[in-house]
Amino acid sequence: MTEIVYQLRNLAKEYAGRRVLDIDFLDIYRGEVLAIVGPSGSGKSTLLQLLNFLESPCQGTITFNGEVYHSARLPSLEVRRRVTTVFQRPLLLNRTVWQNVFYGLALRNSPEREQRARQALNQVGMLDAAHQGALSLSGGEGQRVSLARAIALQPQVLLLDEPTANLDPYNIRKIEDIIKDLNRDQQVTMVVVTHNIFQARRLAQRVAFLMEGKLIEVASNPAFFESPQDARTAAFVAGDMVY
């Protein structure tokens, strides 16, 4: 039996009275990689923010590890710490690369901090830049440090918002390998937002298509790509969608 990590029910988020996310039903399973695809502005990043409990929904519930949360019941710090996000833009602290990766570990007083930070930096190929100021990194380097900072925490759930958007093909493959390894070896549950259909295909066990805040289709890989049920999904996958 597959365990469910997240159950989203009747979940909505509004900004200034405009509904930007409206999900009736979505389950996320333990140890899976779920890809979220969809046009720009369809609410992908907003969904990740709700999953990380960074924003609270205006309606509906998120059940996480069997506990029900909603706008009037937010998870404790300890629960929140099981989830972390790699943001679309690398938002690094004005400190060294090392201190950035060390940051979340220090907050938690994690054991073996040094070793975990070093290992994470090594994994993304940024160990040599450990003592460089993080704000002086290039876009792609920043993105890799941002990923290292998240995986060092060994979260139960890792949310990735366009993790390879600024990277060259070599580094894209490297990051994708890290994601696959984490999922295979440590059963980290992952939600990956990507614009890249091929990346979704390479990484995910299931794919969800989001459009104007609504879930149009959720299907397993490769059925999602090969036999989409909804005409809009088919158009999006084929690159024919106009938006």
Next chain:
Amino acid sequence: MITDFSEIITLSLRVSGIALFFSTLLGLPIGALIGLYRFPGRKLVVALLYTGMGFPPVVIGLLVYLLLSRSGPLGSLGLPWLPELFTPGAMIIAQTIISFPMVAGFTMAAILAIDPQLRQQIRSLGASEWQIAMTLLSEVRLGVIVSIVAGFGSIISEVGAVMLVGGNIAGRTRVMTTAIVLETRKGNFDLALALGAVLLGLTFLANLIMLRLQGKVLD
């Protein structure tokens, strides 16, 4: 002569130093609170702060004067811990009131300039509300240092308020600025110029020290 000279400088530094300590103690948390959190009445506090930053120091001197004078509301109460007029304590009060809006205002501005998403990222890394606040403050450490320098600049070179509440009493409340005014009026341009040079040098030195500090914090 020389002892007068160094006495004046020492008193200036002591008064402004203590005032700066209090205005940082007061201004930093206020600036941080307004910068970090939304709460009812926040707009009003911001408006008051901006007013405070642009408030003519001499008027603050006047208000402190009225407040502390024996016939004033506080003077007549005879509170023992309140300094009397024409003492360094009175000058410290005036300078604290002049400079804390600077410290608070610049700290607030520095925090508001932070990318709002950075806060989300910090939260996402597992920071508690308190840890988020401390991390954001450390992100704007340069702005905080600058706010303190600005506060120092606003009081070390101020004349009107210290003249009013201090009274420019030789050996007791005579600071550099009030001494310069007096010596110039008396035609003692040498002494006035010398004090002016020290004042200039001090502000320069303060900025230099702060720059050094900034470098250290960054490493």
